[in-house]
Amino acid sequence: MISKRSVVVSLTLSVFFVFGAAARASELDELKATVQAMQKNMAEMQKKITALEQENRTYKHQTASKAVLAPTAIAEGTAGTASDQTVTIAPTAVTIEGRASEIKDRPAMDDQQEAAPRPNDLTLDPKYRGFVPIPNTPILIKFNAKPRVDFTNDPQNTGNSDRFVTAQIPVDGDFFQGGGNQFNVNAKGSQLSLDVRAPELPGSPRFYYQNDFFGSGGGELPFRVRQLYGQIYNVVLGQTFSVLKIPTPGQTQWTTKDQTRQFLHDARWSVTCCH
Numbered sequence: 442m443i444s445k446r447s448v449v450v451s452l453t454l455s456v457f458f459v460f461g462a463a464a465r466a467s468e469l470d471e472l473k474a475t476v477q478a479m480q481k482n483m484a485e486m487q488k489k490i491t492a493l494e495q496e497n498r499t500y501k502h503q504t505a506s507k508a509v510l511a512p513t514a515i516a517e518g519t520a521g522t523a524s525d526q527t528v529t530i531a532p533t534a535v536t537i538e539g540r541a542s543e544i545k546d547r548p549a550m551d552d553q554q555e556a557a558p559r560p561n562d563l564t565l566d567p568k569y570r571g572f573v574p575i576p577n578t579p580i581l582i583k584f585n586a587k588p589r590v591d592f593t594n595d596p597q598n599t600g601n602s603d604r605f606v607t608a609q610i611p612v613d614g615d616f617f618q619g620g621g622n623q624f625n626v627n628a629k630g631s632q633l634s635l636d637v638r639a640p641e642l643p644g645s646p647r648f649y650y651q652n653d654f655f656g657s658g659g660g661e662l663p664f665r666v667r668q669l670y671g672q673i674y675n676v677v678l679g680q681t682f683s684v685l686k687i688p689t690p691g692q693t694q695w696t697t698k699d700q701t702r703q704f705l706h707d708a709r710w711s712v713t714c715c716h
Contacts, residue, residue, distance in 0.1 A: 556634070571583050579642055580637060586634075591604070597618070597623065598617055602623060603629055629655050629662060649668050651666075651667045653667055
């Protein structure tokens with residue numbers, strides 16, 4: 442009886458061990474398969490990461506190449522129109538050198554040298570200081586405002602309370618002579634001017650405008666145009682200084698060597714009309 446039970450138990454244990462070993466083998470195979478699948482997925486992910494890194498390096502290299510070649514392409518007019526990037530190019534400084542006049546600049550309260558037209562585009566300042574270039578054009582422009590206030594105090598009537606004019610001073614026997622102390626403050630000597638030049642164009646065209654407030658109209662600041670002319674190829678058209686000037690009565694004339702040389706030089710080349 443004991444032998445039969447032992448045989449049954451032995452058979453049961455054998456079957457259990459056989460099926461248990463089979464189950465473990467199956468689980469081990471599944472685990473191996475899972476690990477192999479994960480390894481395969483990791484390998485594929487690594488390939489994708491490598492490909493993305495390569496694309497990123499290629500994109501950076503192409504972007505840097507476009508940034509370097511963009512100024513040359515734009516300058517030659519060969520830049521493509523289909524581009525998603527905006528390239529900003531800093532403007533380059535342009536230096537324009539003029540031809541200096543033999544006349545020396547002598548700064549004065551009543552500066553009339555800068556406004557005077559000169560032949561062959563001669564200028565007192567060949568560096569064109571104060572001029573502003575207009576973008577994408579060969580034109581230079583200069584605005585100038587000169588505020589001025591005059592204080593005058595005279596022991597008697599001078600004939601003109603705004604400025605000193607010798608021709609208007611009352612003389613002996615004049616009804617307006619005397620009159621006691623005269624004091625005046627005015628800003629009529631203030632000036633506004635506009636100078637437009639294109640020294641690199643043929644003929645060196647120039648336009649000049651200047652005004653003050655010594656006009657004959659009413660009010661405290663009557664407007665007066667002093668200069669308004671255009672010049673090209675040594676031909677001047679407009680209102681400006683004349684080559685030959687007849688002094689009004691009472692004006693005192695000073696003649697120096699430099700003024701005589703300027704007069705002869707301008708008279709030889711300049712053509713003035715409408716003055």
